[in-house]
Amino acid sequence: MTFERLPFDAETHLADVRMFQQEGFGAVYLIDDERKAIVETGTSWNVTSILEAVRTFGLRPGDIDALVVSHIHLDHAGGAGFLLDSMPRAKVYVHEQGFKHLVDPTRLVASARKALGSEEADLFGTMRPIPAERVVAVKDRDRLSMGKHSLVFFDSPGHAPHELTILDERNRCVYTGDAAGLYFPGDEILMPVTPAPAFDLEQNIETFRHLLTLQPRALLFSHYGPHRNPRAAIEAMMTAYPTWSRVVKEKLATEGESAVLRELYDMSCRTAKRYPRDFLERRIRVSITGLAAYHERMEHASSSR
Ligand SMILES: [Zn+2]
Numbered sequence: 001m002t003f004e005r006l007p008f009d010a011e012t013h014l015a016d017v018r019m020f021q022q023e024g025f026g027a028v029y030l031i032d033d034e035r036k037a038i039v040e041t042g043t044s045w046n047v048t049s050i051l052e053a054v055r056t057f058g059l060r061p062g063d064i065d066a067l068v069v070s071h072i073h074l075d076h077a078g079g080a081g082f083l084l085d086s087m088p089r090a091k092v093y094v095h096e097q098g099f100k101h102l103v104d105p106t107r108l109v110a111s112a113r114k115a116l117g118s119e120e121a122d123l124f125g126t127m128r129p130i131p132a133e134r135v136v137a138v139k140d141r142d143r144l145s146m147g148k149h150s151l152v153f154f155d156s157p158g159h160a161p162h163e164l165t166i167l168d169e170r171n172r173c174v175y176t177g178d179a180a181g182l183y184f185p186g187d188e189i190l191m192p193v194t195p196a197p198a199f200d201l202e203q204n205i206e207t208f209r210h211l212l213t214l215q216p217r218a219l220l221f222s223h224y225g226p227h228r229n230p231r232a233a234i235e236a237m238m239t240a241y242p243t244w245s246r247v248v249k250e251k252l253a254t255e256g257e258s259a260v261l262r263e264l265y266d267m268s269c270r271t272a273k274r275y276p277r278d279f280l281e282r283r284i285r286v287s288i289t290g291l292a293a294y295h296e297r298m299e300h301a302s303s304s305r
Pocket residue numbers: 073075076178222223
């Protein structure tokens with residue numbers, strides 16, 4: 001695994017960590033500026049290859065100043081606590097609501113196991129507690145300057161309440177974490193990602209609206225890579241999210257999970273070639289479970305009003 005330069009920016013690089021053994025799914029970004037930042041840290045399984053990629057690039061892990069995580073799910077922040085061992089200078093930048101979970105990940109890891117099921121959860125790895133003094137709690141519109149590159153953090157709830165999107169003011173690209181869904185390049189598939197326990201449709205739509213106002217040059221997906229037509233991608237997501245939500249609400253109880261899975265697959269993945277059907281279906285299943293939990297929460301809220 002190596003960092004490759006993005007075509008439209010001299011200092012920003014992308015490495016494929018082969019998350020879940022799949023090529024083109026787990027992206028880790030390196031900003032090689034006066035100060036060095038890594039955006040996203042993969043799962044705990046990806047730590048060795050991230051360190052290797054940093055060395056192959058010509059840096060020492062000790063040169064890294066910042067680890068930025070879009071949110072605290074295990075496939076984004078799982079690697080952070082382990083990477084820090086080799087990165088004595090680095091601090092982890094995380095949404096203020098995620099701070100306490102990085103310091104003590106016990107509840108977070110347990111909740112991921114519950115939401116994913118134990119077989120899927122094994123693939124997501126684990127987490128190591130991070131000393132509080134090495135974690136920086138980020139608020140909406142906080143900034144982090146790397147030199148030429150200045151990052152602006154935006155509170156971006158929907159996928160999770162602790163989700164950030166991050167604008168790089170120099171290249172006008174936005175790191176979307178999981179706030180803008182999943183992008184499968186090559187197959188050009190765009191797909192919602194709506195996991196349990198905390199997905200919220202209304203908030204995610206608000207986040208899409210905010211992303212549009214930024215008029216980004218490209219979206220830098222964590223899954224996976226740059227998308228060069230942000231407006232089209234976000235507008236497609238603004239249609240797909242409510243549609244997926246409605247299909248799960250109307251059909252899950254009556255027609256069952258496999259019927260819903262088939263319908264969502266046909267809706268989103270007709271062009272699949274590079275990505276195996278089984279891999280895409282796993283992603284969809286996680287979202288069906290999350291949408292079911294969301295609808296249950298909504299019903300509960302309205303009946304107890
Ligand atoms: Zn993710």
